[in-house]
Amino acid sequence: MNLHEEYWANLEQGEFKIRRCNQCSKWQFPAMTRCQHCLGEDLSWQKPSGRGQVWSWIKVHKPYFKDYADEVPYLVAMIKLEEGPLMISSLTDVKVPVVKCGTPVSMVIKKGRGGKPMPYFQMPSGPA
Amino acid sequence: MTSWTARDKVAVIGVGTTSFGDLYKTRDKFRSDYDLAAEAFKVAVADAGIDRAEIDGLLTARVPSYQHMADILGMRRPKLSYGFEQAGRMSALAVQAAINAIATGHCETVALVYGNNGRSVGAQYGGGEPTTPTGQYDAAYGMTSAGAYVGLMYERYRQLNNVPDDGLAAVSINNRNHAKLNPNAVMHDDLDASIYMESRFVAEPLRLYDYCLINDGGVALILTSVERAKKLGKPVIAFSGTAACGDLTNFYTSDDYYYESCKSVADRVYQQAGTKPRDIDVAQIYDNFTPTILFSLEGFGFCNRGEAHRWVRDGRIGLGGELPVNTSGGHTSESYMQGWAMHVEAVRQLRGECGARQVKDAEIAQYICAAPVSSSHILRRIA
Numbered sequence: 001m002n003l004h005e006e007y008w009a010n011l012e013q014g015e016f017k018i019r020r021c022n023q024c025s026k027w028q029f030p031a032m033t034r035c036q037h038c039l040g041e042d043l044s045w046q047k048p049s050g051r052g053q054v055w056s057w058i059k060v061h062k063p064y065f066k067d068y069a070d071e072v073p074y075l076v077a078m079i080k081l082e083e084g085p086l087m088i089s090s091l092t093d094v095k096v097p098v099v100k101c102g103t104p105v106s107m108v109i110k111k112g113r114g115g116k117p118m119p120y121f122q123m124p125s126g127p128a
Numbered sequence: 129m130t131s132w133t134a135r136d137k138v139a140v141i142g143v144g145t146t147s148f149g150d151l152y153k154t155r156d157k158f159r160s161d162y163d164l165a166a167e168a169f170k171v172a173v174a175d176a177g178i179d180r181a182e183i184d185g186l187l188t189a190r191v192p193s194y195q196h197m198a199d200i201l202g203m204r205r206p207k208l209s210y211g212f213e214q215a216g217r218m219s220a221l222a223v224q225a226a227i228n229a230i231a232t233g234h235c236e237t238v239a240l241v242y243g244n245n246g247r248s249v250g251a252q253y254g255g256g257e258p259t260t261p262t263g264q265y266d267a268a269y270g271m272t273s274a275g276a277y278v279g280l281m282y283e284r285y286r287q288l289n290n291v292p293d294d295g296l297a298a299v300s301i302n303n304r305n306h307a308k309l310n311p312n313a314v315m316h317d318d319l320d321a322s323i324y325m326e327s328r329f330v331a332e333p334l335r336l337y338d339y340c341l342i343n344d345g346g347v348a349l350i351l352t353s354v355e356r357a358k359k360l361g362k363p364v365i366a367f368s369g370t371a372a373c374g375d376l377t378n379f380y381t382s383d384d385y386y387y388e389s390c391k392s393v394a395d396r397v398y399q400q401a402g403t404k405p406r407d408i409d410v411a412q413i414y415d416n417f418t419p420t421i422l423f424s425l426e427g428f429g430f431c432n433r434g435e436a437h438r439w440v441r442d443g444r445i446g447l448g449g450e451l452p453v454n455t456s457g458g459h460t461s462e463s464y465m466q467g468w469a470m471h472v473e474a475v476r477q478l479r480g481e482c483g484a485r486q487v488k489d490a491e492i493a494q495y496i497c498a499a500p501v502s503s504s505h506i507l508r509r510i511a
């Protein structure tokens with residue numbers, strides 16, 4: 001398996017893991033073979049805290065993907081993980097018309113389109 | 129700071145564009161990007177008034193093969209020849225490569241040619257097979273297209289700076305107002321605030337009129353030494369400054385809206401040229417999506433951070449305003465030629481060839497692109 005296959009395989013096992021450098025302790029996302037900070041090659045899959053903030057979000061109205069054509073408009077968020085990296089994801093159970101940038105969120109694994117388990121992020125009060 | 133030694137040493141002597149408005153009216157799957165580039169090249173050579181054999185360098189962009197392009201143009205043994213990838217950020221970088229090659233004596237006269245048949249072949253910016261592994265991560269959430277990544281930046285910018293809902297309308301309408309004065313622009317219909325606000329969202333908060341117009345077309349530029357340009361008897365449009373800076377991460381989205389990289393470019397380009405933002409007579413600002421105009425104006429010091437959305441209002445960026453921006457209509461109303469046609473517009477403004485959209489007495493023009501590689505040139509009419 002390559003690193004990307006390993007990322008998805010971990011999620012199949014119910015675990016959201018990203019790569020962390022064993023030498024300088026910095027986290028990275030997406031997975032790469034080397035640490036960008038110290039160029040070290042000794043990295044391992046570790047569980048981040050699962051906490052982060054909504055860096056920003058958009059609603060996609062154009063049906064770019066056939067699979068999503070019946071879901072437009074749908075929400076996509078950029079999350080800043082507590083450990084540093086930014087990642088694209090989406091938010092679950094959004095109850096407000098405008099999500100504030102900076103809102104704290106926590107990770108939940110849910111099935112996405114096509115049934116594969118993926119990390120999503122949940123607003124503070126959780127599902128009401 | 130490293131010093132750049134090519135100030136006012138290299139000039140643009142020829143510019144060429146195909147039609148943009150007419151090409152937009154029809155799609156033709158046999159329309160070749162190479163042929164569009166060649167058509168623009170022919171126009172540029174005639175504009176320069178030189179013999180084609182005097183061109184000893186060829187840089188190509190977007191067309192897949194520089195070799196095939198050279199063959200089409202009958203340029204068998206150029207001293208400089210290579211191609212740039214199709215990203216729009218490459219237009220200024222290709223021009224920089226030509227400037228450097230001429231200033232250092234690798235060759236004397238370089239043709240830069242760009243051909244794009246994107247509209248006819250149905251070019252998609254979003255929704256295709258992801259080209260990077262992490263593109264697949266994003267696509268799993270339905271995330272795709274550069275516009276959507278710019279949308280993420282604008283939503284945050286909008287919230288943190290309390291920008292009203294119509295925060296991009298002024299720049300989009302400004303582009304359109306200028307396009308209406310440009311016979312070669314694709315869009316000539318009226319665009320006002322209510323039409324803008326009622327238009328559909330693509331990647332909310334971005335609306336249809338915030339997006340560039342994918343089109344077919346070709347653009348060419350011919351550069352040579354200022355020394356040689358002076359012998360041709362036309363206005364001499366020289367590069368007084370040029371600089372670039374990357375902001376290279378996994379995403380098109382930059383978490384400071386390219387501010388630090390733009391500032392780095394601005395510091396160098398203004399120092400090279402000995403100018404300040406207030407000296408600029410006309411600006412061509414890369415706008416694949418309209419928020420990049422706001423990010424550029426802030427990063428290059430025309431206004432304070434977070435204030436560009438107010439600064440662009442009330443005609444300041446229109447003809448007769450303090451800083452006319454995108455006088456040909458920009459990418460949202462002239463045609464999306466990935467920065468190339470904006471270079472041509474800067475030259476035509478400085479030559480005084482722009483008719484109804486001419487900025488009076490324009491002597492100094494700036495090209496700006498805020499992107500994963502930000503770039504800028506300052507061009508001046510020096511003779």
